[in-house]
Amino acid sequence: MNGPKIYLQINGMNVITQTAVSSFVVMVLLCAAGIILGRNLKKRPGRMQVITEKGVTMIYSLVEETMGRHNAYWTPYIAALFLSSLGGSLIGMTGILRSTTSDISTTLTWALMTSFLVWGCTIKNSGFKTFLKGYINPMNIISDIAQPVSMGFRHFGNIMGGSVLTSLLYSALAAGSAMILGLIRSSGIAVIIVIAVLGGVAFFFGMRKKKLSLKILGIALALIAVSAALEYFGVFESVPILQLGLPGVLSLYFDVFSGGVQALVFSLLTMVYVGMACPPREEKKQ
């Protein structure tokens, strides 16, 4: 598992990396989607507009529930954060671009932005003196440092861990398929034919009894036989047959689910921290 690729290096500084490119692509995609969805709004909405309005209303109500009605104006920032995070995690699934969120620079930047927003809100709402008074207890300095670090590393670690696990799984599956196919190949052509026939029978029964598991088993056996035969006749060196299917299911968890959860957690934490720094006006007067 490598870090992000370096595309442009000036004076020993990695000015443009893969993460920067992915981040730019995500930004362009999000902005394009936003502009397209926000165009041609009508009093009597079409299908797309209904979905857009539903999404916008959902984010607004989420922000209002978490931060209070007076903080509803934070919604665009929270939404931008959430969508950037989600898009940044999901863009790793393209295979060409790397997830922006599996780079600590990205997540730490977002976490620091949240921290600066919190500090700014505290100063704006309670004054600079109160802000400084908070640090009479030195533990608060540690907590203020720990907050962005924990946020950034949590998000980074989850996405990065997913990528590491996926790549580990890929190499393990490659090794496993090489082992199985090597075993079959060395056993001779007869074993390949037997496996192919078994696969065919399983698929046939699966068709007749309409059982999905039997069908899948048949297809898998047939594929193993075919790839073993390809290796036997020397068409391919090694076919990573086990990499078919299983990583997709895991990717659904590590990329889609984990990416969504982390995006939600990150934006929720931002909402909570900023919301605490921006109390309602009545409370502020007391």
Add this chain to the structure above:
Amino acid sequence: MTGFEQIIGINPWTALWTFCNMIITFLILKKFLFKPVKKMIDDRQKEIDDMYSDAEHSKAEAAKLQADYEAHLSSARAERDEIMADAVSRARKREQEIIADAKKDAAAIMTKAEADIAQERRKALNEVKNEITSISVSIAETVVEREISEADHERLVMDFIGKLGESDD
């Protein structure tokens, strides 16, 4: 491509790009998506609220109009009843008056007629008496052949008529 970065390493340039991209995403989403959509939703909400309040207003107005109309109707009905009752009572009174007048007239006519009849009768009687007087005087003149005094004459005749009237009544 000149190689790979470390897996865990902070790159200030990446941080800068991320920051800029985040700000741009935020600004563009805010300007082009959230503000217009929110405005649209709020406008529609306001329009719906207005429509509802208008409808409530119209409904209240209609109810008021109906109440007014019903009040008018019932007052008109009462007035009609009053007029009718008045007219009936006046008609009754008039009827009574007419009948009473008629009775009075009839009675007057009757009395007058009776008086006329009585007078006519008296007049006739007087005439008859005079006739009879002159007849009886001429008869008596012819019978006794002599002139009796006017006073005797008158007395005799009156006696006679008195007897006649007695027997007549």
